[in-house]
Amino acid sequence: MEFDAIVVGAGQAGPALAFRLAASGRRVAMIERGPAGGTCVNTGCTPTKTLVASARVAHLARRAADFGVTLPGEVGIDWPKVRARMEAVVARSRDGLTKSLGSTEGITFIRGHARFTAPHEMEVNGERHAAPWIFLDVGAHAVAPPVPGLETVPWLDNARLLQIEAVPRHLAILGGSYIGLEFAQVFRRFGAEVTIIETSPRLIAREDPEISEAIHDMLAAEGIVSHLGARVAAVARDGEGVLLRLEGGPEIRASHLLVAAGRRPNTDDLGLEAAGIARDARGAILVDDALRTDVPGVWALGECNGRGAFTHTTWNDYEIVAANLLDGEQRRVTDRLPCYALFTDPPLGRVGMTEAEARQAGHRLLVGRRPMTRVNRAVEKGETTGLMKAVVDADSHRILGAAILGTDGDEAVHGMLDLMQAGVPYTTLQRTVHIHPTVSELIPTMLGELQPG
Structure with a gap:
């Protein structure tokens, strides 16, 4: 069949792009060999953060006496119920997306494994499909190290x-x-x-x-x-x-x-050789700052392009491609700041450079640190593990990177991220009045105590 666009992979970027293309009046083939939603919905963010939530409840229940709360008996885990809750949360996201892909006008949802047979042709279930635009959002999978046995x-x-x-x-x-x-x-x-x-x-x-x-x-x-x-x-x-x-x-x-x-992009069985699409040694599809491959009319988004291994970077890939193709913009991958979180309890929120990276890049540094034991909100919640840290360029006063390991650190770090994206000096945040009692209110205090690093 002939389409205006083919999207391979119903992860985070693929469906959003398919919906946007269909809304513009284009005929779109959405191809997926596995469950809709990709890694994030099915085996990544959604199920694991649901488990993190259950584990946190168990942990806090065991600490109930620390807060003056008494519980009858020992805290136990009902794994079948924990797993059922996780699967219900996953199903809600996956099934809703599946229904939307199957019912949206302009989208033909095809189940099967897609392989290139030519630069703008793909085969799925023995049938040929062609389009001038092809978008690959095929994700990655876990790999095993070479361990004997x-x-x-x-x-x-x-x-x-x-x-x-x-x-x-x-x-x-x-x-x-x-x-x-x-x-x-x-x-x-x-x-x-x-x-x-x-x-x-x-x-x-x-x-x-x-x-x-x-x-x-x-x-x-x-x-x-x-x-x-x-x-x-x-x-x-x-x-x-x-x-x-x-x-x-x-x-x-x-x-x-x-x-x-570690993980490896799902690119080994896409028939990329038939299309002339290049990969690096890890299997990641080579793209430019606009996520274009070396074949005109073919783009790679998400984990398979090696430019970001997170749901939020994959979503931003969609935004970049859609804005450039449909809105006449000129957005680039290099415009975004690296940011991510470790969702332990408490979590780690990270943006930009580490101190070591900033020093290696040749910056003269100012560094701020504050332990969570000196954050009132953390003390009040009885969760004083961790610290917050900021790395600032001593000459421009721009924030180069930040880390917040502690209660609500994954949320509080966004204030630093926003300031860095705006490109304004750290003093803008230092002089901003924050709400008490919060974790974020101590960020201006930490910035006011910067020391040469």
Whole structure:
């Protein structure tokens, strides 16, 4: 069939773009081989943050006495109910999107695996489809590191972990980065013994050392064991569980093994060679600042282009492409600031450069820090873990980066993000009156106490 546009992948960018193109009067083919909603809705943000919420309730219930609240009996976990709640939240998003894609005028929703047969032609279920515009939003998947014996054990990725029938007795996690740490805390709070194995000398090693250390200490306080600078020499079955042998270290016997050691774009089976579309060594489709591939009329959005691994960056990819094609704008990927969060409890909100990155880039620095023990709202909530930090260019007074690890840190950091996007000096925020008592009100105070870094 002939269309005005083909969109491959019903993740975060694809459907929004399909709806926008259809609203402009174009005939659009929306192709998806799996559940609508992509990773975020089905195996990423939506289910995991639902689990984080359940785990937080359990954690606070166990701390009830700290707040003068008494509860009858021991706090327990009903995993089938926890999982059912998670699946209901996922289904609400997925099913609503599926219905919209199937009922929107101008969109033909095609289920199946799409492969290029030519630069502007694709085959799905043995049928040929062509369009002058093709948009790829095919996402990525978890990959396993080259660990001897890993192929012999039933290891889990983030998707399969969500489908387990019971809370693990002992969950071992390969990878001490964002996905691994969120699952570590969740399942520890659900009652599992949890062990993290990380090859770097620090957890989430891209962060500044004090942030990594604070997160390590936070997880350790909950009983999570981390082996840092450790490598797995071999993995083997151990009855119904898994045995991990560390190089020069102990043996770890676990009931379940989660591999959270990286992801690879879903581009190996798209037939990109037939279209002449180039990829890098990791499999990411090469794009320019407007997300165009090297084939005119073909764009790549989301995780598959290597320009961002988050739902919010994928959505921004949609906004950039739609604005440039349909609104006559000239938006670029490089206009956006890097920002993300680690959704442990408390969370980490991050924007811009770390102190190490800013120093390496040659900036003369002013640095501000404030522990959450000196934030009244955190003290009142009984959640004083963490700190806030800002890195400022000493010459321009522009904020280069910020991190807030602490209660509501994932929300409070947006004030810094907005100021950075506006390109105004830190004094604008320093002199702004914030509401008391909040976490955000201490950001101007911290900025007023900047020291040469």
